Amino acid sequence: MQTAQLLVGLDVGGTKTAALLTDASGSMLGQTVVPTRTATPDELLDSISQAIHLVLGQAQAMPPQIQRIGLGVPGHVDPATGIVHLAVNLNLQNYPLGAALSARFETPTFLENDVRTAAIGAFDALQLTEPVDSLAYVSIGTGLAAGVILNGRLHRGHNGLAGEIGHMIVEPEGALCNCGLRGCLETIVAGPAIVRQMLAAEPDMQIQHAGDVYETAVRGNPNAQKVVQRVSQHLSQTIQWLIMTYDVEKIVLGGGVTQSGDAFLAPILQELACLRQQSPLAAALLPDEKVHLIPSNFNPGVWGAVNLAKQTLLEPLSAPEKS
Ligand SMILES: [Zn+2]
Structure with missing residues (x-):
């Protein structure tokens, strides 16, 4: 016993x-x-x-x-x-x-x-290999949200809502969000939004999950590649916003959509490289090393x-x- x-x-x-x-x-x-x-x-x-x-x-x-x-x-x-x-x-x-x-x-x-709990878990895991004081963990799944760790502590905000970036408006005329607003970030980059955009381009396609869209893009389907590029552009901007807002040392990406692994991450890193080419500030603040993907088995x-x-x-x- x-x-x-x-x-x-x-x-x-x-x-x-x-x-x-x-x-x-x-x-x-x-x-x-x-x-x-x-x-x-x-x-x-x-x-x-x-x-x-x-x-x-x-x-x-x-x-x-x-x-x-x-x-x-x-x-x-x-x-x-x-x-x-x-x-x-x-x-x-x-x-x-x-x-x-x-x-x-x-x-x-x-x-x-x-998501805040997962941010704590991601922070602890990172300490084993690359000790940091701060990070933003972004969960991309059915919805989109972030958890922010500053000075080693979870930053909750006044109402405990710090990091609810899925409901930041990025396209005022865009799709209607569950929250009642239009064009929230979540309506573009969350799993169901990725599937919806794919079906808008090819209504007969047999897909269920965002992972199917990434797989189709890797196989060379131009419509799937367009959706993935649009999603990746918005996610690279999200990374830039989080770094500009909180100046965190790392951005950790997790959640169901990230399970597509390299098919998910590579186009985001490409978009970050485009930002770096345009701006010395972006070049200084957005190196690839700042972005981590949660391993699929963790x-x-x-x-x-x-x-x-x-x-x-x-x-x-x-x-x-x-x-
Ligand atoms: Zn919303």
Whole structure:
């Protein structure tokens, strides 16, 4: 029977929940992915609990050995109270998810927005190879958002919304966004937007995911290449904005769309090279080395969630940073 105190990190997505179990030093003891059930808050708690029990089982550990639980949630959350204000994909509104999970496992639970959590995970991972003080993690998936780390700390902003760059307007006459505005960045570069633009050019094409569009572009389809170029132009501009706004040392790209790997990254680096050719300032500030792609087998969300849990052992969870 182990006596070690264990940490659980969870990345709760609209379709899948990933869980990671580590010991107090951060060594991995178990990991799993289960479907997320979202019909009711109780079902959501059941699927999260299932993931936790699975990783405990892998380590032959029991729930009382859990010292802290950290989780990333796709939505607007209040880390200080553990309340999820709004998480559309989880079917939650003003729900005390932190308290509910704490009650189930009789252990403190800490939550944060999923992209901010992944930014923490990406930051920790980078420390192993290239220690930095600051970075912006950009998640490109069903939506688009960033998490910003400044001076080694997560920058949340006044409302905890710092980094919601998916809703920056880049084309005022553009496509209608879920948020009600037109031409948000997300309507061009997020996964569903990439598929939509491809189908606008070739309505009969059999595609489901952004990855299909990247694959078609690599195979030489000119319409797919046009879509990829447009997306890559906007993402290279996004990188430039983030560096100009926050002067971060690294930009880390992750999320489902980045799973296309080199087919995704190479055209973005090409666009950055174009910017460098035009401007000495861009040449100084936008070297390729600033841009990192998250490896496809690494989920920064669960590692960030473990770190979130671990941090609370070192210092009591303080009120959200005001800026
Ligand atoms: Zn929007």
